Amino acid sequence: MRIVLVGPPGAGKGTQAAYLAENLSIPHISTGDLFRANISQGTELGKQAKAYMDAGNLVPDEVTIGMAKDRMDQPDAANGFLLDGFPRNVSQAEALDASLNADGVKLDAVLDLEVPEDEVVKRIAGRRICKNDSSHVFHVTYSPAQQEGVCDTCGGELYQRGDDSEETVRRRLEVYHSETEPIIDYYKAQGLVVTISALGKVSDVTQRAMDALKGDRAA
Known part of the structure; x- marks a missing residue:
């Protein structure tokens, strides 16, 4: 299957x-992994991306699209792939369609993870990270530390990252609504969108998604 995964920040994509x-x-092909791999390997696209990033500029669509196309052309993606974080806007979606059409293939589904905005804010703004080890992650509601502000694992101080603040999360949601959400309508016109609730246990959401991708649109 060839799948695009979409949803707001904090949806658990x-x-x-x-x-x-x-x-x-x-x-699983994620934009973040593509950038890291190309930059670390010193590919031509990686060098271009790094130059833009070092200058504090956004990486142009054509560079991102080039990285994605190279990855989708790898042997392990011959029978399908799951795109996460790409396409990020309608122009990237159009370029993806053109690239796939040129290869004589097409997307099978666009899986839309639906989460209420207030839940997104709650999920992200409630995260707390250990200053000693960023892999130690807690949540004030869903997985609180035994002692407030103290890491259960190493006793380090827990803190909220700047980009996890409610104000920042709401700004990220605005960007999602204005730039990325329109691709859902773009793909709906092609009959590709399957929308599921991303609330509940991770395993329940995964099962819901699998059922929906198999054609159970009532999932």
């Missing part, structure tokens, strides 16, 4: 992408 890719035996 990365988590669901990993589980779905494993269940479907297709590679």
